[in-house]
Amino acid sequence: MEPLDALDHISINDLLCRFFLAFDERDWAAMETCLAAEVFIDYASSGREQPSTMSSSEFVQRRRNAIDTLAKHHSFSNLLLTKEEGRLRGRCNYLILRFDHAFTGEGEDFYHSCGAYEFLFGRAEGAWKITSITQRALQSWGNRQLHAGTRKAEA
Template identity: 30%
Template sequence: MTAGTGSLYEQAREAKHRYVWALDCRDWAGYRASLADELLVDFRSLGYKSAMTLSADGWIAQVRKLMDGLDASHHAVCNLVVDPEPRELAVRSYVTAQHVLRTADQPDRLYLIAGWYDDRMVEVDGVWKLTQIVFNQVWADGDPAVMTDAVRRAAAS
């Protein structure tokens, strides 16, 4: 949905859904289209040492270090709260993110993470794009080694 079509809530929801859909489908061109050229990313609740400001392509390279090693993922985003600000949208949403790694000895190793996103979006050429992605983990369930093992698998391929 382009900016100006539907309510700001609907536009923000569509932009966020396109972001997670592209991530789970490994549609890197679609994922890139959902991001501004530069963004702030803060995943300290997942163990990152600090927040980072980096290019969209730099962020995608970081994300692929994990995602390319997983067999599947599923990010479900809901309960969006959209606050319009003078030149951007502040968007808060719940997320549950399932991560799947299959190995010969364990066909479905799972790691589920839940929390919320604090995002910011700006309109670029009629499309809402993310300029900030902050994830706040609340709980997790399953095998956390899925993540490190997926990173190792991606690096080896």
């Protein structure tokens, strides 16, 4: 295992902050800038799409097509990075809070999830980009029907 440069760690942390914020703000253009031209995606553990490789624009379009009315808040913690053969491998825990805009604090007008993400990062256009995303879902709770991606997987 090669030593990791502190500036690379800061760059990857910033990249993940921008990536998750793009989900929350539905900023699809910003999301695409975080991704390599082709990205491997594996969300199978959460009952969503099966593993596949797709273009960054297809990934963003799939997120766009799953539009719902939920207010979202993505956060991540415990970021661990390792360098191997010119790329970086990352792992972090996640918590995704999702609330229906009509949430009153009562009932199940929310759908939350937690788990871990595994990422691969490569250099492109002079910056680190996400080349692979694997979600390892741990637990979800609340009203599953509010989450557009989950509804499609069950259909």
